[in-house]
Amino acid sequence: MRPFHYEKANDAAAAIALFARLPNARYLAGGTNLVDLMRETIERPHALIDVSGLWTQLSDTPEGGVLIGAGVKNTALASHRSIRERFPLLAQAILSGASGQIRNMASVGGNLLQRTRCCYFYDDAAKCNKRQPGSGCDAIEGFNRTHAILGGSPQCVATHPSDMCVALAALDATIHVQGAAGQRTLKLVDLHRLPGSTPHVETNLRPDELITAVSLSPNSFARCSSYRKVRDRASYAFALVSVAAALDVGTDGKIRDVRLALGGVAHKPWRATSAEQRLRGELPSESVFREAAEAELSSASPLAGNAFKVELTKRVIVSSLTSLARRKEAS
Numbered sequence: 001m002r003p004f005h006y007e008k009a010n011d012a013a014a015a016i017a018l019f020a021r022l023p024n025a026r027y028l029a030g031g032t033n034l035v036d037l038m039r040e041t042i043e044r045p046h047a048l049i050d051v052s053g054l055w056t057q058l059s060d061t062p063e064g065g066v067l068i069g070a071g072v073k074n075t076a077l078a079s080h081r082s083i084r085e086r087f088p089l090l091a092q093a094i095l096s097g098a099s100g101q102i103r104n105m106a107s108v109g110g111n112l113l114q115r116t117r118c119c120y121f122y123d124d125a126a127k128c129n130k131r132q133p134g135s136g137c138d139a140i141e142g143f144n145r146t147h148a149i150l151g152g153s154p155q156c157v158a159t160h161p162s163d164m165c166v167a168l169a170a171l172d173a174t175i176h177v178q179g180a181a182g183q184r185t186l187k188l189v190d191l192h193r194l195p196g197s198t199p200h201v202e203t204n205l206r207p208d209e210l211i212t213a214v215s216l217s218p219n220s221f222a223r224c225s226s227y228r229k230v231r232d233r234a235s236y237a238f239a240l241v242s243v244a245a246a247l248d249v250g251t252d253g254k255i256r257d258v259r260l261a262l263g264g265v266a267h268k269p270w271r272a273t274s275a276e277q278r279l280r281g282e283l284p285s286e287s288v289f290r291e292a293a294e295a296e297l298s299s300a301s302p303l304a305g306n307a308f309k310v311e312l313t314k315r316v317i318v319s320s321l322t323s324l325a326r327r328k329e330a331s
Contacts, residue, residue, distance in 0.1 A: 001039050005047040012178050012210060015051050019208045020180065022047035027210060029071060029107035032098075033114040040122055042131060052107070055212050058082070064218035070109030070211045074164065075100070077108060087216055089225035089244055093167035096229045099236050109211040112165060112175070112191065113203065116158035116267075117238055119143065129155045130199045144303040146240060149310055150266040152301060156199030159264055160192060161238050166263035167227055169271050170244035171216055179209035188214075192268035199267070221248035221257055224328055228320050229263070230312060239264035241309055243316045247284070247324040255279050258321075260296075265313055272296045275317065284325035286318060293317040 005022060009015035019025050024046040028034060031052075037043035055069030058080055066082050077083060078094040094103065120126040120138045127136035139147055139157050147157040165188065173188040191203055205211075225246035231237040242263035250256040258279045260272035275292035282288045293314040300310045 002044055004045055008050040015049050016180055016208055018049045025049055027051050029110040030105040032102050032106045065216050068108055068214045070213055072108045074103040074106045087222050089227050090167045092227040093163040097163035108214055111162055112211055114162055117161045118158040133200050145305040147306055148266050149300045149302045150270055151194045153195045155197055156195035160268050165269040166242055166261045167244045169261035169269040170246055170259040174215045175211055176213040177209045178212050179206050189271045195267045221246040224324055226320055228316055230316060241313045241316050243320045245320040249328045253283055255282050255284055286322055289318040289321040
């Protein structure tokens with residue numbers, strides 16, 4: 001790890017001012033990803049601005065949603081009563097990721113902004129356009145079992161590692177940010193970028209902007225929801241495929257609303273809008289769920305080592321939705 005300057009910010013304004021003053025600075029919260037990258041010399045900031053003591057509250061909103069501070073730890077979020085009762089999908093996703101020790105340190109904002117775990121990104125002897133633009137992508141012709149089948153490009157086929165982000169995508173989360181230009185909001189699905197020709201540009205945040213909070217609105221489907229994660233081992237492994245699903249069935253037995261988001265298959269949390277459109281207004285059945293999964297995966301572009309992900313994703317979608325439909329029938 002290379003030497004760096006350290007400053008602790010007392011509020012958002014101070015953090016933003018420090019960012020403007022200190023060259024090549026990074027914001028630091030839990031540090032569970034950034035410090036690893038610094039240790040491997042993938043990230044080489046000259047200064048760290050500590051914001052770990054900011055935005056640590058989680059509160060209910062008057063309309064029945066929640067406002068989650070970016071500094072809330074993952075463990076605290078997953079165990080909060082409002083999350084467990086009204087947004088269990090989110091709690092399930094968080095608890096399926098990392099270890100208990102890491103969840104105790106990792107912040108909500110840091111989880112949103114964690115970088116890929118592609119082995120070529122972490123290997124400074126490998127070609128990686130995300131780490132060094134224009135150098136190439138060794139994953140395309142190399143070991144790519146864990147890589148993207150949706151939304152990739154000739155420049156990058158890395159996947160986003162977060163479980164929490166997949167759940168937030170399904171729950172239509174809103175991200176609150178603050179920078180020198182002021183405050184603004186954007187949808188979680190608009191936070192991360194597909195790689196295109198600039199895979200090193202990973203989000204739509206401006207360089208100085210901080211995530212300050214995440215808000216979730218009340219909905220009719222959060223209680224009938226699930227997060228399923230398929231991985232190579234039972235714990236502390238990133239998803240080969242994950243599915244965040246929520247289902248709302250009307251009194252006529254037809255699907256009134258549905259939410260689907262996929263993890264482990266793309267450069268960003270993948271909102272399965274094609275599948276959702278195919279399902280609304282239909283009677284729940286395995287055949288309809290399969291048709292929706294086929295529609296979503298019709299644009300998949302698998303690599304030599306990960307073609308199995310296409311069928312695996314379809315099956316996890318069908319299994320997740322079938323279980324939710326049966327749960328709804330029994331309730």
